[in-house]
Amino acid sequence: MSFKSDEQRKAVMAKLVAKEIDSDYNKIIKRTAKAKGCFLKPNGDFERIKRQKTNGETITFEKVEAFCGASTDVLEKFIHKKYGKNFGEAEVGLYVADDAKNSESFNPFQKAVKHEWFRLPDGTIIDGSAGQFKEDQKALGKDDRLRIIPPDDPRQKWYNPDKKICELCGGRLIGGKCPSPDVDKIMKLINTGLTVEEAKEKIAKECL
Numbered sequence: 658m659s660f661k662s663d664e665q666r667k668a669v670m671a672k673l674v675a676k677e678i679d680s681d682y683n684k685i686i687k688r689t690a691k692a693k694g695c696f697l698k699p700n701g702d703f704e705r706i707k708r709q710k711t712n713g714e715t716i717t718f719e720k721v722e723a724f725c726g727a728s729t730d731v732l733e734k735f736i737h738k739k740y741g742k743n744f745g746e747a748e749v750g751l752y753v754a755d756d757a758k759n760s761e762s763f764n765p766f767q768k769a770v771k772h773e774w775f776r777l778p779d780g781t782i783i784d785g786s787a788g789q790f791k792e793d794q795k796a797l798g799k800d801d802r803l804r805i806i807p808p809d810d811p812r813q814k815w816y817n818p819d820k821k822i823c824e825l826c827g828g829r830l831i832g833g834k835c836p837s838p839d840v841d842k843i844m845k846l847i848n849t850g851l852t853v854e855e856a857k858e859k860i861a862k863e864c865l
Contacts, residue, residue, distance in 0.1 A: 664779070667777070667778045667779035668779050670740070670744075670777075670778070670779070671777045671778070671779040671781045671807075674736060674739075674740065674744075674745075674777060674781075674783075675781065675783070675805045677739070678732070678735070678736075678783060678803070678805070679799075679803070679805070681735070682799045682803060685731055685732065685735060685785070686701075686785075686799075686802070688731045688735075689724060689727050689728045689731045689785065689786075690703055692727035692730060692731055693705070693721065693724040693727040695721055695724070696718075700795075700796040701796050701797055701798050702720055702795070702796060702797070703720065703721040703722065703724060704718040704719065704720055704721065705718065705719060705721055706718060707719040720794070722760070722761065722786065722788045722789035722791075722794050722797070723760055723761050723762045723770075723786065723789045724786050724789075725772050725773040725774065725784075725785075725786040725789075726773050727786075728773075728784075728785035728786040729747045729773040729774060729775050729785065729786075730747070731785070732747075732775045732783055732785050733745075733746075733747050733775055736775065736777075744777070744778060745775060745776055745777040745778055746775070746776060747773060747774070747775050747776075748773065748774055748775070748776050748816075748818040748819075749771070749772075749773050749818065749819050750771075750772060750816060750817045750818035750819045751767065751769040751770065751771060751772065751817045752769060752770045752771075752772040752790070752815055752816060752817075753768070753769045753814075753815055753817055754790065754812070754815035756790040756791070756792070757769055757770045757790060759789065759790050759791060759792050759794070760789040760790055761789065762789070769817075770789075770790075772784075772816070773786075774816060776818075779808055780807075780808035780813075781805065781806060781807055781808060782804070782805075782806040782812075782813065782816055783803075783804070783805055783806075784803070784804040784806070784816075785802060785803055786802060787801070787802055787803065787804040788801045788802035842856075843856045843857065846859060
């Protein structure tokens with residue numbers, strides 16, 4: 658198949674990936690439950706042991722829907738195995754829609770949920786744990802948990818990824834933070850009156 662542009666190629670590939678994820682959903686959700694350490698009940702609920710049996714107590718379970726980390730990890734492995742490691746990436750950020758309040762991970766101060774999802778090269782978002790945002794979280798299925806959001810979909814604004822590049826050193830952020838020790842040096846030099854570029858230049862000369 659030939660494409661008129663790279664944008665067209667990405668769009669066609671995104672639709673193909675979305676179709677495969679939709680058709681292989683049962684396999685993906687089973688892997689997600691295992692990765693989260695949960696039991697997948699016949700009605701679709703995720704449950705994990707809350708309390709082990711001790712001194713005659715019975716085992717108790719708790720229902721889980723906030724499994725975005727496990728879900729995104731499974732999606733990433735599924736997609737990268739078929740399309741290569743450079744085809745899209747996992748993102749971490751804030752989910753800010755009104756229904757965020759339904760999640761067990763809701764932060765009332767941020768009015769958001771710290772969330773993870775997978776983004777395809779064309780910008781499509783694949784959220785495998787959107788069930789946590791449902792008001793009624795009983796017996797959820799594919800249509801409740803799986804969201805595939807095209808680049809031009811208004812729901813894109815609900816997903817705010819953390820910055821990926823440090824504005825000070827230009828390095829990649831890990832968990833939203835810069836691991837480079839140079840950042841502290843840059844900040845100290847900025848506090849002495851230097852600009853960011855002057856601080857970077859000074860540190861670079863010290864490393865020579």
